[in-house]
Amino acid sequence: MLLAARSRSNARIAVEAGVHVNTVHTWRGRFADLGLRGLLDRQRTGRPPVFTPLQAAQVKALACQLPAETGAPLSRWSCPELAREAMSRGMVSAFTVRRWLDQDAIKRWQHRSWVFITDPDFRPKAARVLDLYARSWDSEPLDADEYVISADEKTSIQARCRCHPTLAPGQARAMRVNHTYGRGGALAYLAAYDVHRAKVSGRTEPRPGINPFMNLVAQVMAQEPYASAKRVFWIVDNGSSHRGQKAAARLSAAYPNAVMVHTPVHASWLNQVEIYFSVVQRKVVSPNDFSDLAQVGDRLRAFGDRYNATAQPFQWRFTTSDLDGLLARLDRHTADHQEESSTARTA
Template sequence: MRLWRARFADGGLPALADRKRTGHPARFTPMQVAEAKALACQLPAKAGIPLSRWSCPELAAELTARGITDAVSPSTVRRWLREDAIKPWQYRSWIFIRDPEFRANAQRVLDLYARTWQGVTLDADEYVLSSDEKTSIQARCRCHPTLAPGQARATRVNHEYGRGGALAYLAAYDVHHAWVFGRTEPRTGIDPFMNLVTQVMSQEPYASAERVFWIVDNGSSHRGQKAANRLTNAFPNAVMVHTPVHASWLNQVEIYFSAVQRKVVSPNDFTDLAQVGNRLRAFEDRYNATAQPFQWKFTTSDLDDLLARLDRHTADHQEESSAGPAT
C-alpha cells in the first residue's frame, strides 16, 4: 500500500496506471487469435477447401493464406486452441433421431426407471428388467503368455493369437434391485433370448409378480409386436417395452455391458470358450454381491431439452441448405 500511496502522492491518478513492462510485445493480437479459433470451428469443406478436418499445420497455412496472420507456427495455433479445448482434428460419430415415435417410446422407458407406468406408480411386486445381448465375445488364445505389469511397465499382451471361437452373452438387469441374470449362448436369436426370459421368469419373485417389464432395443431377437406377443404368450405377466430406434443408450443393461467389456473381456486373453463362460459367470456373482442401482439422471425434462436442441439444429441446417453454398 505504501508504494501506491507514494505514486498517487507524486503523480495523482495517472500515476496509478500500469507502467511499461519489459519483454517482447505480443506478436498476434487478440482479434487474430479469435479469428483463428473461429476458423477452427468451421468445416473446411464449407469454405471450398478439400479437407475433411483441420490439423494445426493446415490451420496455420490457411490463416496465412487468408491474410489473418503473418507466418504462424502450428505449435502456436495448437496453444491457442488448447485455451478453449478446441480439437478440430478429432471427430465423433452419432446417429440423428429418425424414429417418429421417439419421444413417446423414450418417455415410457424413462417413466419405468422412475417406477411409473402410464401415469400410475408401480406396485412393490412389479419389476423392471433391462435386457440385451453382447455378441461375439471371442476366445483369443495368445501365442505367448500375457505378462503382468511391473515397475514402469504396463501389462503386455502378445499381438498374435489363435481363434478359439466366439459366444454371445445375454443379460437381464433388474433396474431397481441391481441384480444381473446372465447366460452364454453359441449365438444370438429368438430362441437364445427366450431362454434368458425363461431363466428369469421361472424364478421368484418374477414368476408370481403382478407385472415384469422387459426393456429391450430393436435387435432382431426381440423386434416389433411379434416379439412382444411371443413374450406375453409365454409369460402373461411379462410386458415388452422397446427403446426408440437407435437409442440403446436408454437401456441400462448397456452400462453393465460396458463394465463387462472393461473388466472381463479386454484385453481378450482366453484359452478357450469354457474359460470365457466361467469368467463371465464368476463376474456376475462378484457384481451382484456389491452392486447398487445405477444413478440414472436423464429425465423426461432432459429428453425435452435434447429434442428442442435437435429441432434447432435441424432448422439451422435447413436454412444453410436453402441459402446455397458459400461463395
Template sequence: MPVAPARPVAPTAAERQRLKKMAYGHKTEHRLRLRAQVVLHAARGRSNARIARETGLHLDTVRTWRGRFAEHGLPGLTDRKRAGRPRVFTVLQTAQVTAPACQLPAESGVPLARWSAPELARETIERGIAAFMSASTVRRWLAEDALKPWQYRSWIFITDPQFRPKAERVLDLYARTFDGVGLGADEYVVSSDEKTSIQARCRCHPTLAPGQARAMRVNHTYGRGGALAYLAGESSFRLAA
C-alpha cells in the first residue's frame, strides 16, 4: 500500500514559541513534551520516519500528533475526552450515602459516637440504598465533599467568673513561678485530678454534627450525675525539699 504523505506543518510565531516552551520546559508533562518535539521537527520539514528515530516514538504516533496539529493547532495536542467506565451508582445514591455523615449517628438510631467509612457502608446496605457498598467508595465520596465524620474537635464555654485569676495561677505554675517568685531547682509542681472517665456524667451542651470541611465538635463541659469524686491532691502546690 502506498504510504500517505506527511502532513505539512507551519506553526505561527506565537505557536512556535509556545511549542518550544512545551518541548524544553522542565515543568511540562513528558507526553506533552514529546508531542511538541514532534511538531517542531515536522515544522523543519523532516519526515515522519526521521522524527520517529530521533524521538524514539512509533511511526504511527508521530503521524498521529503531526496530523492532529496540522488540523487543530495547539489544542490538538491535548488528550481527547474519554467516556470512561459507566457509573455504578447514581448521583442520588451518592447523596444518600454522604447525607448521614453530616448527622450524628444517634439521630439515625445507630449506637455509635461518630461515623466511620465502614459503618457508613454497612448502613447504606441496611437502608437498602445499594445492594453493595465498599468502605473505600464511601471514603472517596466523603473526600470529594471534604467530609471527615470520624474526626471531632473539642470546645468549651467558659462560665466561671473566677476563670481568669484561676487560670493565671495555673499558667504561672506552668512557667515555674508562684506568687511572683520563681521556683528553685529543688521545687516541683504536682497536678492531680479524679478519673473523669469512670464518672457518671453528661454533656452540658449538645454535640454538633460534622459538615463540609468541618469536624464534629464535642463540648468539654459536663455535669456529674450524683457520683462523688475524691481528689488525690490539690490542683497545684509547692513542695519544699
C-alpha cells in the first residue's frame, strides 16, 4: 500500500515486493473497499491452535537437556518419555512432541563420544603427521625416494562359525545371517599403508605385541622401494607395541632409514591406516561368518592383494590450518565449560 501511495503500478509493486501481481491487485482492492481494516487477516476456517509457541519452545528446551538434569532415570529421551515428562508439567502428547522436534531436527536418540585433549604436545605432534601427509618434513619437501607409512594393528578379529549357513540376498530380501555361532578363536591383523602410493602390506599374528609389529616392519622394509629408500617415515599411534622413544630407537636400530612418528595421545584418527581398517571391517569382517582362523587369514591376505590392484590414495583434506581452527574452537569450548562450572558452584 505504501508503494501504491507512491503511484507505482501493480506490476512494479509485484517486482519490488517479491509477490505475484494478483496478490498486489487483491490487497489494493481490499484497501480500497475497507480501508485499514482490509489489511487485517480475515477469519480463517479450521481449528485454532491448541498449543502456543512458548509451549513448543519449552518442550524443545526439555529435549535439549540431559534426562538426569530433570531427575529422570534415563540415558536419553524418547518421544513417549518426553511426552510423559511434558504431560507431568501440563503439556502435550508424544505425537505432538515428535512433530515439534522434527521441525528443528532435534535427534535426541543419537549421541557422539569425544575426549578432551590431554597431550601437552598435541599441536606439534599432529602438525608433524599432517606435514608428512602433505609430503614435507621439518619445513622441507620430501624427496622422491622418501616414503610415508601409516601402520597399526586391528586386534581380536574373531572366527565365528554360524550354526546354520548364511543365506544370500534375494529379491526384496537382505542377506540372512544366523544369530548363533561357535567361536573359532581370534587373531590380530597388522597393516602398513603407504599413504602416497595407496599400497598396503598386511599380516596376521596370534596376538599383537612388539615382536609381531617388528615382523610387519621387517616384511615392509625388505621390499623395494623401502629397502633402498632414503627415509621411510612410520606413523603409529601410542599402542603398547610401538609406544614411546624405546620403540622409535628399536626401529631405527633395526632399520637406519626408518623414522617413527607418533600421533598425539587419543588421536588415532590422524592415522590413515584406520581408514583402511574401516574398509576391511565393512568388506571383509562383517557379518563375520568364517569356519576357522585359517579362513580369516586367507580372506584378509586375498583382500589386501585385491585392494592394491585398484586403490587410490585417500583424499586427506585436514590440514594444519584446520588443526589450528579446531584447537581454537576447543579452547573456546573449554573456557565456556569452565565458566559454566564456576557459575554452578557459586550458585
